[in-house]
Amino acid sequence: MLPPDPSAYPSVTPPSLLLIILDLHPLSWSLLATPPAEPPGVPEITPSGQARLIGRALPTALAASEFITMLLVFLNAHLASRWGNRVVVYGATGGRSTGWSVRRMTHRRRRKLLYPPPANEAGPSKPRPNTYLPFQLLDSRLEHSLRQMAAEEEERARETDGNGLNGGLWVGFTHHSLINLRMTAQHGDDRVVDALLISALAKALCYINRQHPESTATHALSSSDAKTSGTGPEQLETRILVINATPGSGASQEAGTGGENGAGAVGAENSDKGADDRTDTGKGKGKGDAGMRGGYVGLMNCVFAAQKAKLPIDVLTLPPPGGGTAPPIFLQQAAHLTEGIYWRWNGRGGLLQYLHAIYLPPPSLRKTPFAVPPQDAVDFRARVSEHLLQASTILLDVQNEIPNQVPTHAQSPRGEHRADSCAEYDPAAAGTAW
């Protein structure tokens, strides 16, 4: 390790735009809100006493309302940490149970810009991030949009599927007023959610791109200005944080247990779909494969666009490991390729601390000086070979990456190379472990 050199730390950071993509799939959240019946797996035995302490911490359920509250505090902290910092939130919710294809559901919006509100709704005074009011604006506006989204969701569920209201989710949103909100859990479409996350991601990239004409107008100005007057970098730095609540494709058992709180039919259908999923991963010949494939190519397009724009895509995966859930491989790859941070919650509380410790420092402060969690060894194989023929040009790029990337990961900052090492890095534990 290098000796610290405080003078080398940046004295000015550019303003930063944090773009959140929030997975709001009702079923996933109802799974998360269900307290685990049995501790998911035996905690790994590690030499460190602190890690064992964390291992003993009880697995906690996570209600959507709780998480939203934490997220709001996190976003406020982001706004607080610099003038000119901005937040954009996209929501991606569940799709229709009847169709897999992304194309077929374009007539309805499933991903939605939650914050900031469109300009015509913003009222006479535009929100300014350097004031205190933006916190309130953010809180109330996000709450409002979430409710609206949930209401739309419910209505849609009634329209499409008479008996679709089988998984009820009680959500109280903010600390100001606790409201009960019914979100309907649609079943059997977590692959569509994947696709929806991807379409939200594409939207997010478009949003960022739309910020550019503004900055390119002043680009010549600011870049030369930075050189001459030395006022430091003023270009907006952008990052995307994907908050994923949906377990990876090996989620059959999890979905099955989640069925307990819904109707029995849900469980049955879920396991059906789970089986379907397994065939997908195995051979890539399942009938529902079309949506997935489209999603994968779409995701990779997004990833390469982000990579080119030097946008890190951070991923926070909420469903804890264990119980047969696989990590969402796509998102893991996305984070890896864009040099973002992938991290999976261990399901044992402390999320607020994790959010602050891992995701708060802007890219310009990451690695130097702040530590980032060691990234997993990323699993490229299954998907790459599976879709090689369909998207050969793009995917060849990925394959080219593999020989370069994997060895560097073997020498990740902590010198660890584990299949599932993210659980080891514990900033919440950090309170004690460091």
Next chain:
Amino acid sequence: MVQPSFSHPRKAKVDSEGTSPTAALDAFLDTQHQSYFEELYRSEAVCLCILRLLPPVCRHIILHILWSHNPLRTIELKAFLQIDQTERNESLNEIVRPMLDRKILGGAHYQKNKTGWPLNDAFKRGLRNALTGLHVQLVRRTVRTHPSDLSPSVDDLIHHGETTWESILKYMVSSGLAGGLAAVRPRQQVLQLLHASGLMADPSDMSGRNPNYDRLTITSKGFQFLLEDRQTQLWQILMFYLNLREANEGRSAEILSLFFSLGCMQLGQGYSASQSFPRTQSTLEDLEQYGFIHRRPRNADGRKSDHFFPTHLATGLCSGDEGGGIGTAGTTGAGGSAGSTVLAKEAGEEKRFLILETNYKIYAYTSNELEIAILNLFVDIRIRYPNLVVGKLDRQNVKAAMEKGISAHQIISYLSSHAHSQMYNSPPPLLHPTIVDQLHLWDKERNRLKAEETVMFEFFSKELFDDTEAEARRYDGVQVALPEQKLLFVTPSIKDGIRDFVVGQQRQLRGA
């Protein structure tokens, strides 16, 4: 051909970092004690603003430990900052120094072989409340009881703030120029502050105690003040005001927290004075005279309206090093940054009006009296059109400005921060090196003589002179040595040592 360049980029950077807009505030806070901060941190707005005034690394360290019950441990910090655990703690002290200075972290304490800094409780509570929105009584917006057509629009507020503030600056400039600019005389309190801060002085009153406020003229400090960017000016004035009030009453913490609260307010919103600041109403009235807030004219019953509207001067106060203040220098990013409204962007464009050619000609696309008056300080203005002023930088005028106390650096930074966007189209550097160097040379011309304190030794023997000179050189304290006259000039700091050495040498010689 290698040119000697005074405008070395690295040096310029150091300069610009050295003068942050809140330098006056920082200097003030650095001298305060624990109890003062305890009082300050009662307000959530202060916690938020102080957090943002820290270096970015410190901000994230604070946010990292904000939700933890434990103090900030050194091992934890080392892991977070990727510093080797065996590294000594001194380097960490350097990193956390800003937080210690602001009393956000308490003194290091040791417990079970673990070193840590506890987070100030008041600060922790304040910041947590600010982030979660709990128990916040930071800013109370007034209920809109009055018809909305009476409340001023954002444009009105900006206009009000600009004109009020500029009228004060104009008055300062006009006092320094013989005629030329008609300016409204500011109120008595404003003049008192300008006098007390040393920006203006009465030349006929040498003692400085009984000034005639009608005959104040601008001082060299005042000229320097004029060339600063807007944000710096505002904070300087506020700090002068604070010092003045502190000298009279000693309740500055409340006033300072009022400044921060104003900085957290929303442009275009009305606030209730009696509810927001029940104990510092008089300060609010004073700030009105500088254009920080706007109050509607008196009500029918003759009392001042309780509602006030902060102007952009106030709401931009805490927007840090860029963006908020309209006059902020050299921050093109202000336009691109999120928070700045369209208005601030336009104002930023308005501010860039200067084209400087390599033949020292200056074209200023402005009709702003104040800007022209400031330009007139160091530019020989030749032609004036309704929206354009043409002039020339020449030796005579620039040196006249330097006589008034304006330095070459200030002129250069003024020119570069007001440079027209067309100027950015040419390859950097922004200002041509010829002009920058010439300005420095003109500055140097004035400083051919330098006065320094010295101690002179006169010797009779050449031997002793040589020995002593060698000794003084070892201490690096020789200023001038004249071997012919056997005179040695050394810095006063090593006087005693040299004298002892000489005495010792003499004794040796005599003994020998």
